[in-house]
Amino acid sequence: MTMKNTNVRSVSSEEKEKLLVLHELEMLENIGHSKEKYRKIIQAGITQWVRDFQSGHIKVNTVDDLKKLIELDIHLQRDEEI
Numbered sequence: 001m002t003m004k005n006t007n008v009r010s011v012s013s014e015e016k017e018k019l020l021v022l023h024e025l026e027m028l029e030n031i032g033h034s035k036e037k038y039r040k041i042i043q044a045g046i047t048q049w050v051r052d053f054q055s056g057h058i059k060v061n062t063v064d065d066l067k068k069l070i071e072l073d074i075h076l077q078r079d080e081e082i
Contacts, residue, residue, distance in 0.1 A: 035076050042073045 011019075049066045052058045058065075 035079065039073060039076050042069050042076070045069050046073070 046066065046069050049058065049069065053066075
């Protein structure tokens with residue numbers, strides 16, 4: 001004889017809402033950690049670009065790379081203020 005599991009627990013709308021809020025908070029926290037990592041990478045890239053520029057490895061015609069890095073950094077900072 002096979003026994004069927006009849007234990008069914010319904011979840012109240014309040015519990016569902018709490019679970020949804022917890023999930024959203026976890027997602028926001030993960031996004032925040034990712035942004036922190038990206039900013040560190042971008043800042044390291046900016047530092048390296050400046051070093052290469054000062055040493056003569058980068059000429060003025062390649063400033064677009066620095067501009068992109070700075071714009072990314074500003075964009076990430078702007079997102080943090082929201």
